[in-house]
Amino acid sequence: MSNYHIKSLEEYFQVYRKSVNDPELFWSEIAEEHFTWRKHWNNVFSWDFSIPEVKWFEGAELNITENCLDRHLHIRGEKTAIIFEPNDPEEETEYITYNQLHKRVCTFANVLKDEGVKKGDRVCIYLPMIPELAIAVLACARIGAIHSVVFAGFSSTALSTRINDCDAKMVITSDGSFRGKKITNLKGIVDDALKESPGVKTVLVAKRTNNKIKMKKKRDKWLQPLLDSAYTDCSSEVMDAEDPLFILYTSGSTGKPKGMMHTTAGYMVYAGYTFKNVFNYTENDVYWCTADIGWITGHTYIVYGPLLNGATTVMFEGVPSYPDYGRFWQIIEEHKVNQFYTAPTAIRALAKEDLEYTAKYDLSSLKVLGSVGEPINEEAWHWYNENIGKKKSPIVDTWWQTETGGILISPIPYVTPTTPTFATLPLPGIQPALMDSEGKELKGNQVEGNLCVKFPWPAIARTIWGNHDRYRDTYFSAYPGMYFTGDGAMRDEVGYYRITGRVDDVIIVSGHNLGTAPIEDAINEHMEVAESAIVGATHEIKGNSLYGFITLKPSANGKDRDELRLEINRMISERIGPIAKLDKIQFTEGLPKTRSGKIMRRILRKVANKDTNDLGDTSTLLNPEVVKNIINEAL
Ligand code: WTA
Numbered sequence: 001m002s003n004y005h006i007k008s009l010e011e012y013f014q015v016y017r018k019s020v021n022d023p024e025l026f027w028s029e030i031a032e033e034h035f036t037w038r039k040h041w042n043n044v045f046s047w048d049f050s051i052p053e054v055k056w057f058e059g060a061e062l063n064i065t066e067n068c069l070d071r072h073l074h075i076r077g078e079k080t081a082i083i084f085e086p087n088d089p090e091e092e093t094e095y096i097t098y099n100q101l102h103k104r105v106c107t108f109a110n111v112l113k114d115e116g117v118k119k120g121d122r123v124c125i126y127l128p129m130i131p132e133l134a135i136a137v138l139a140c141a142r143i144g145a146i147h148s149v150v151f152a153g154f155s156s157t158a159l160s161t162r163i164n165d166c167d168a169k170m171v172i173t174s175d176g177s178f179r180g181k182k183i184t185n186l187k188g189i190v191d192d193a194l195k196e197s198p199g200v201k202t203v204l205v206a207k208r209t210n211n212k213i214k215m216k217k218k219r220d221k222w223l224q225p226l227l228d229s230a231y232t233d234c235s236s237e238v239m240d241a242e243d244p245l246f247i248l249y250t251s252g253s254t255g256k257p258k259g260m261m262h263t264t265a266g267y268m269v270y271a272g273y274t275f276k277n278v279f280n281y282t283e284n285d286v287y288w289c290t291a292d293i294g295w296i297t298g299h300t301y302i303v304y305g306p307l308l309n310g311a312t313t314v315m316f317e318g319v320p321s322y323p324d325y326g327r328f329w330q331i332i333e334e335h336k337v338n339q340f341y342t343a344p345t346a347i348r349a350l351a352k353e354d355l356e357y358t359a360k361y362d363l364s365s366l367k368v369l370g371s372v373g374e375p376i377n378e379e380a381w382h383w384y385n386e387n388i389g390k391k392k393s394p395i396v397d398t399w400w401q402t403e404t405g406g407i408l409i410s411p412i413p414y415v416t417p418t419t420p421t422f423a424t425l426p427l428p429g430i431q432p433a434l435m436d437s438e439g440k441e442l443k444g445n446q447v448e449g450n451l452c453v454k455f456p457w458p459a460i461a462r463t464i465w466g467n468h469d470r471y472r473d474t475y476f477s478a479y480p481g482m483y484f485t486g487d488g489a490m491r492d493e494v495g496y497y498r499i500t501g502r503v504d505d506v507i508i509v510s511g512h513n514l515g516t517a518p519i520e521d522a523i524n525e526h527m528e529v530a531e532s533a534i535v536g537a538t539h540e541i542k543g544n545s546l547y548g549f550i551t552l553k554p555s556a557n558g559k560d561r562d563e564l565r566l567e568i569n570r571m572i573s574e575r576i577g578p579i580a581k582l583d584k585i586q587f588t589e590g591l592p593k594t595r596s597g598k599i600m601r602r603i604l605r606k607v608a609n610k611d612t613n614d615l616g617d618t619s620t621l622l623n624p625e626v627v628k629n630i631i632n633e634a635l
Contacts (some may be wrong), residue, residue, distance in 0.1 A: 003029050003428075006277055006412050012425070019428035020455075026429065027056075027458060031269050035308075036071045037062045038238050041265070047456040049483065052476045054456045055242055056266030063236035064245060064268045065142045068307035069102040070236070077102075080312045083286070084131050085331055087178035087318035093334075096131060098310070101138075104131075106234035108139035111226045115202050117170055119144030119237050122247065124168035124200075126150050126159060126190060128177030129317045132206045132223070133293050134303050136172045141245060144237035148247040148259070151294025152177055152184075154577045156192035158257075162249050163197040165259055166465050170202045172223075176209030180322035187213040187220075194219075241265035247465045248296055250402040251515035252474065253486075253505035259465030260402050266458030267300075267405050268308065274406040274427060275305030278396055279368055280413045285338040288314035289370070290328065290346065295512075296402040297372055300459075301341060305406070320346055326357035329388075333361040340388070341370030341398075343511035344380050348541045351383040358387045368413045369395045373511030374543045375499050381420040399423040399499050401485060402513075403475065405459025408432070409497050422496045431455040434491055435479050448490035450503055452482040505601070507536040509544050512579050516601075519582075522575035523548065523568055528556035533591050533599045537584065537608040545583035547608035549630065552587055561587060584608075588633060590626040603627055607634050 003026065006012050019026040024044040031041075042059030072079075077099040084094040096104070117123060123145050127133040133149070140147040150162050163171065173190045176183050187205055191214065194200050203220045205213070215222075239245075245264045249257040279287060287306055291297035293315075306313035314335060320328050328350065332340060350357070369389045376384075376397055385395055394413040400406060408430045409423040416424050426432050434442045434449035442449045453460075460483065464471040478484040488500040502508065505516040516534040523532040530551045536544035548568075556564065569581045592600040600621060606612050612631050618624065 004034055004273065004276060006415055006428075009415055009417075012412060012415055012428075015428045016426070020431060023429065023455070027269065030273055031057060031265075034272060035062070035269060036067050041241060045266075045456060045458070049456075049476050049481050052472055054460055054462060056263075056456075056458045057241040057269070060241040060265050061238045062241065062265055062268070063142065063239055064264055064304065065105060065138050066236050067268060067272070068138065068304065069098060069105060072098045072310045073102060076310050079310070081307060082131060082134060083312060083314045083335055085314060085316045085318075085335070087180070087322065089323065089327070089330070094131065101135070103232050104135050105138040105142055107227050107230050107232045108132075108135050109142040109234040110230040110232075111204070111223070112139055112143055112145060112170075113234075114226065114230060115170065115204070115221075117143065117145050120146065120244075121170070122146045122148055122166045122168040124148050124150060124159075124163050124166075124171045126152055126171060126173045126186060127206065128152050128174060128179070128186065128208065129292055129315055130174065130206065130208055131315065132172075132174070134315060137246075137293065137299070137303055142234060142236050144239055144243065146244045146246055148249070149294050149299070150249070151292055152186055153294070153579055155574055156189045157196075157575045158577055159189065160193035160196040162257065162259070163193060163200060165249075165256065166247050167199055169199060170204065171200050172204045172206070174206040174208045175213045176211045178209060178317060180319045183209050183211055185211055185213060191216070239264045242462070246299065248299060248402055250296075251506060251513045251518065253515050254517045257515075257518070258467075258470065258474070260461040261463050261465050262405050262459065263462050266460075268304065270406045270457060270459035271300045271305040272308035275301060275311070276309050277412050277427065278398060278407050278410050279339040279341070279370065281306075281309055281311055281339065283310070285367070286312045286314065286335050286365075287339040287341075288316070288331070288335070288337045289341040290316060290320070291341070291343070291372070296400075296405070297341075300406050320350060324357065325350060325353040326360055329358050329361040329363060332363055332366065336365040338365055339368040339370065340366055341372065343373040344371055344376040345374065345510040345542055347371070347376070347380045347384050348543075351380060351387075352541065355387065363388060363390065366393045369393045371395060371397045372400070374508045375501055376421060378420050385420075394418055397421070397423045399487075399497070403461045403485075404457070405461060408453065408457070409499075419496060422492070422498045424496045426497070429457045432489075432497065433482060434489060435482070435484075439479055445491050445493050445495055448488070448500070450478070451485045451487045451489040451497075451499070452479050453485065454482045507534070507544050507546065509536070509546060509579065510542045514546070514580050518576060519546070519572060519580050522572045522580075523550065525575070526564075526568055526571055528552050528559065528564060529568070531591060533601060533604055534582070535601055535605045535608050539583070546580070547584045547586070547604075548582040549586050549588050549591055549604055549607075551590060586630070586634060588626075588630050590623060590629075592627050592630070593622045594620045595622050604630070607631055610634070
């Protein structure tokens with residue numbers, strides 16, 4: 001029996017049982033056999049979800065980049081680590097070997113040191129999907145700096161909030177980004193953000209698009225000349241197992257984004273282990289995840305997971321629709337991709353296009369297809385299975401979160417029989433629980449409830465940066481002694497899990513988590529807006545679209561409504577980013593409220609989804625007449 005690479009269903013059940021009965025032994029064997037340590041741990045793990053506190057491999061010392069790079073050099077130094085596929089198919093693909101990647105990471109790490117970055121400092125990375133992004137991440141890890149990658153689609157305000165929250169002293173960016181036909185001046189966005197973030201002393205700028213940008217004296221430096229004059233050797237900083245590795249922000253249902261903090265050893269072991277099993281990666285495979293490194297999927301399954309396993313990982317700069325809708329399939333053919341990992345929203349968008357786009361390319365290299373970010377609907381699942389996998393590549397519907405660091409529930413390909421729309425079984429080490437509304441665990445099968453995890457796993461986020469109380473309140477207070485995911489799920493008659501969606505005020509739009517509160521805050525800043533409430537409306541491609549109910553101040557009388565809609569969306573773009581724009585805005589006289597003054601979003605959700613025949617229990621509704629108006633206006 002191999003703990004590390006599960007090959008049969010029988011083995012899965014054996015391994016799973018072991019992981020539950022003797023988690024110490026299970027995880028220590030994996031950590032020992034498949035990773036490199038500077039010093040062994042004293043204790044495999046300790047935990048107390050009531051504080052909450054979780055520690056893995058305490059006492060151990062290591063550096064994750066030695067595990068991602070150095071240890072591979074003598075066996076696969078000339079193997080391609082990263083295939084960089086540029087936005088424009090006419091531009092040459094870049095193949096970066098493990099030797100080259102090692103050298104580039106070390107050189108970049110020396111630049112960071114030269115610029116005064118030290119162990120424990122926070123470095124904000126705001127880059128497009130170019131090799132420098134992966135290299136910057138690893139360079140931070142090399143010297144023990146904590147990386148905080150911000151997705152380059154976020155606005156200057158969102159960027160500055162994240163920089164200030166973790167007190168980053170450096171920002172790494174580029175002159176611009178290419179996405180399809182569009183060039184975005186990323187440096188300009190950073191300049192705007194830094195007006196509100198005086199703590200940033202240095203901005204390193206990678207050259208990508210050659211558009212004109214402004215460089216502020218002393219603060220801003222072109223990256224390339226610094227790399228050219230830096231040493232290429234850099235020994236790695238020795239890190240304690242629980243030293244922070246990175247912070248990654250995710251939306252909450254209220255207030256500021258949450259800076260999820262992940263630490264070194266546990267994250268590493270879990271990223272490596274889950275990558276190997278969920279994608280059934282074998283030595284010469286080419287693996288491609290289409291996510292952006294600005295999200296957790298990119299952290300764990302473009303950078304760390306693949307490199308920990310000595311894999312070849314594709315980084316794609318562009319979009320699925322440029323130069324045409326065949327781009328994904330063309331890349332699969334060109335690089336003979338074996339594992340392909342994408343989001344349901346992309347699948348739905350591509351499924352709408354002519355089948356010729358998929359038929360034109362040779363997709364026979366594919367062995368595993370993955371899905372992540374939101375529930376995959378049955379239609380999209382079948383389209384993916386038939387047209388991309390040709391019914392021979394298992395689909396792994398992987399459920400997890402920024403907070404979990406790695407995949408928790410997923411089929412193992414060629415091991416777990418798949419069922420459309422089911423994430424199926426927990427990975428070894430994961431002990432899910434479904435809870436009812438009274439806080440009791442629902443035992444047995446054929447039950448539906450709120451999804452929790454009752455035992456720690458190595459990659460669980462350790463805290464929200466700077467706000468441990470919020471960490472406890474958000475994840476560990478609803479069900480004492482358990483981690484609450486914020487998702488609902490059902491367990492069917494064979495014990496398979498199906499994720500039914502968020503049960504809080506987070507809406508997933510095209511695979512991006514958006515909290516309603518920050519969007520409402522942005523809208524409410526508009527001079528003419530009195531109050532607003534955002535809900536999700538089912539959308540054919542995006543999964544959900546944002547539907548806003550907005551009441552206006554009397555001063556808005558006579559103002560053009562469409563003009564107001566444009567202004568409101570412009571404000572959202574500026575405060576958060578274009579991904580948070582509303583698809584529909586309904587101006588209304590009032591919002592349905594409970595007697596205690598809470599907005600009844602459940603009712604608004606029904607209106608937005610044109611499902612108002614049965615409004616459910618409205619006994620606590622303060623203003624029933626408002627509901628009638630809202631329904632009539634929506635028709
Ligand atoms: C949702 C992304 C159903 C879920 C890795 C979760 C999913 C949130 C799936 C986390 C899936 C992710 N099926 N829902 N396979 N994968 N989700 O933090 O609601 O960006 O809580 O992490 O996405 O999103 P996040």
